[in-house]
Amino acid sequence: MANIATAAVLTERLLLVALACALCGQYAVSFGAVWMAEWSVTARLTIQELVTLGAIILIGLLWTRSRLGLQLPSTAVAKAVWVSVLLILTLIVFGAVAILRQGVPVLELALAPFLGFGVNPSFLKWALQLFAGFALVLPALGGGGSLARAANEFAPPRLDAVRQTSFLIVVFVFILTVFSSFLFVVLVPADQAPLWASTPLSGVAHHLNLPALVNGLVIVLVLAAAFLMLVPSAHAALEDTEQLLRRLSARGALPEQLAPRAPSGGSTTGSLNAAAAAAMLVTFVSGAQVSWLSRAYGIAIAAALLLKIAAILRLRTTHREPQPFHVPFNLRLGRREIPVGLTVVGSVVGLSALAMLLLGDIPSIAAASLICGLGVSMAVGRKGSRSAVADQDAPFELLTSPDVSLGQVDVRPDNVLVAVRHPHSLAHLVGALQAASDQDVVVVTIRLLGTDEEAAEGAGSTPDERYLFSRVVALTERYGRPVRLLIVPAENVFDGVIAVALRLHSAEVYVGESSTLSADEQARLLGEIWDRAEKPRSQQLRLVVYRNSGRTDAYHLGAHPPSLTPGDLDLIHRVWLEAVKAVGPEVHHHEVVRAALTQMEQQLTGPQREEALAVIRNVARPADELAAAVRVRDYSRLRGLVRNRHANDLAAVLTQLGLEDQVIVFRILPRKEAAAVFQYLSREQQETLLKAMAQEDVAALLNNMAPDDRTM
Structure with a gap:
């Protein structure tokens, strides 16, 4: 046909x-x-x-x-x-x-x-x-x-x-x-x-x-x-x-x-x-x-x-x-x-x-x-021929340039930047189109130097890039939102995304969930590049990581007002009351915060570094977030929290959970990842966990461990 x-x-x-x-x-x-x-x-x-x-x-x-x-x-x-x-x-x-x-x-x-x-x-x-x-x-x-x-x-x-x-x-x-x-x-x-x-x-x-x-x-x-x-x-x-x-x-x-x-x-x-x-x-x-x-x-x-x-x-x-x-x-x-x-x-x-x-x-x-x-002759000619896709011109306007500016892309500041890479992983683009309101939306794919550029002819687009953007354009048609399409060569994806966000004065960056990095790790890598870059002090960037489950995690890159809980505000107020009693009423809340942060900075750069880090670890307590997800039976969030985390880090977090919560987390993990985490537990912790788990879970866990690690 x-x-x-x-x-x-x-x-x-x-x-x-x-x-x-x-x-x-x-x-x-x-x-x-x-x-x-x-x-x-x-x-x-x-x-x-x-x-x-x-x-x-x-x-x-x-x-x-x-x-x-x-x-x-x-x-x-x-x-x-x-x-x-x-x-x-x-x-x-x-x-x-x-x-x-x-x-x-x-x-x-x-x-x-x-x-x-x-x-x-x-x-x-x-x-x-x-x-x-x-x-x-x-x-x-x-x-x-x-x-x-x-x-x-x-x-x-x-x-x-x-x-x-x-x-x-x-x-x-x-x-x-x-x-x-x-x-x-x-x-x-x-x-x-x-x-x-x-x-x-x-x-x-x-x-x-x-x-x-x-x-x-x-x-x-x-x-x-x-x-x-x-x-x-x-x-x-x-x-x-x-x-x-x-x-x-x-x-x-x-x-x-x-x-x-x-x-x-x-x-x-x-x-x-x-x-x-x-x-x-x-x-x-x-x-x-x-x-x-x-x-x-x-x-x-x-x-x-x-x-x-x-x-x-x-x-x-x-x-x-x-x-x-x-x-x-x-x-x-x-x-x-x-x-x-x-x-x-x-x-x-x-x-x-x-x-x-x-x-x-x-x-x-x-x-x-x-x-x-003609139809019969083409059918006969295609038999035994290679299965190739003809290279064709892109049916949309693409801008390919290592040096991007507002004048080239023609977008307003405070726009939404969406980084795309895989044509079948565009859920974060849909989320950005729905949340952008009156902001301009720019869709960018990073062409990795030395890898993707070999498939491109000069500054043109590759067949993979054209196919990717054809899927992007189909989504924009469905949701009725205009977008700008952009290809930027860069050494790695993180450098390219931050470079474009800086040049275009973007307010938000939407990325999809990585198959190898956790959302926290993605935010950390992008944040490090953002901190190193030269930029106006007033420019801020918000990162939105769109998970496969549909949940989003938002991170503010660089210097930004922290999200304080009622408990944090109460703690600041209590410290301020003590300072007022000793110093006088001229002390303000922000001065109390600045004094505490100054002292913490001196400790981190001095001989008391380990003690300061211990205090931070004790306050951060990532295990509390896992325990909260287990307590409310939010398993989709639990899977997102443990996804792509290093086995050593996850084992350290699990030791802070109760035994029942550990069992639930191990059942959530894929078998190979559970086996990798299990190897970082102490002998005593392993024995306690095995006694609490069902027999079939124990068998699956042991089958995925290395032979040298199976002997207790």
Whole structure:
């Protein structure tokens, strides 16, 4: 099915290149037919041969521009399209004025197709004609390539921008097709309609009954509008075809000769040559007939759309998490949601394509055969080929720089920095998106120098980095939060994260739970780097470690106000009362704290260091936190407290717990970690613990110990 879907997209792109170039040839020939008839070289050719020649020449020009790397700026292309839209709207306005002058019964003509529904006695034939008529409209709707290309230029989340763009496209297509078709039917005489069927806008322009000078100007503007609209479409479709051929070659479905890159960069020579040659072949075989190409193009659109709908229906059953967008008109029955709207769209498109095939339409049958043939050939080519993923350009904006500043990333101070590394461990990103409120969010991944940089080409991104950020962008779409994406080379992850936080003046850093370090150890390492860094004294940073269980631990890096308990405040107040009695009322609470800390600092730097550390250890008592978690049976928190702690440290903490609490902690620990901690206990402590544990726990504990440590 994947091969057929790829073949459908490839066929649709090739037919669009041929159709757009053939239309340009038709408009050019219709404009200059009089002069071509007087030139001896072109006078020997028929009109259709001239159109075919012009279309092939245009494909060659597009191929030459791509080979030379002469790319037009996207802004220039957008301006050209908008100019074309304005010219076509101007033509429609002139046509509407001409209709009003002639007194044409607009309402009767508009309702004529609906009033004639009951004339045909055969319902089946009427239904086939109805769906076939819809199939003929599919080329006007297009394959969605322009919308997909525009979506890549939007900053995530893209959903709102894509909705607005799609609405504008629908409105434009409706105005262009409906109004221009109506003007063609009304203004162009029936006996001349076949002559202008391939260039309806030129037909309308020739029958506006305007003064000769104005009419000639309108005809020239119509030609310009056609080229401004169709040439960018043909060029974009040719580029899409080249990229698709290159990816298929990289995956082994097509010969590897299509993959080498051109010396000028950008497109690849083999795939570009193949794409241009295939487009010329399709143009030559079809005779550049617009009606033939448009019907084949409609079938290709229908096939690609049907396969996309089938994939979406399949994903709705396999991915049940909330999605940022659903096709409207869904029917909910209990817990099950039936996609009525999506099914109706697929049914209409499928029946339309089937109607064209049942009516024996040769272009439709040819397009369907081409899709099947390409799909089978790609399936055969992929057998035995390497399983490789084609390298593709990132569909989002990435900033890769060792020197990051606010001006480069364009974020406000006090932003939220999220460090990501693994594409399947992004729970902390979700937590940051939900907690960020109105703060900017920056997502950064650290490229380790000497390790990750080998996979990168220059300052570009690696396939792993692009896949990682594709998962990030999917989450931002789901939660509707814009983010900035950043790649920073650094010696290690901790140095890189702190460097970015300092440059961007971040207020918070979100990280995921490490598989090798405890949350306290992560905070300690980041805190040491933060303390060593040069920074404004007013800048503060809060670290949030998001655990796999969903619990978060927050740490303030560097100098920050401590979190004091009511007991701590009561202790400060009691000391202050004693100081007031001896010194006087001029003593304040903060002076008592400063005096105590000054004395502690002198002890830590003098001969009383060990005594001061003993006091700190006695006050800290990490065993109290473990005992509190055991007491309230908060086992998820208990697992987080013992996770990634060194066996020697954990054994020292366990000795401060009661025997029952020790047993519970040992049952929480994985067997290998429990065995490692057990080895650091004294003989007496080991014997006491073994007597309190169940027999099966003892057997598991001993089986995971080293043989030399099993003898008591």
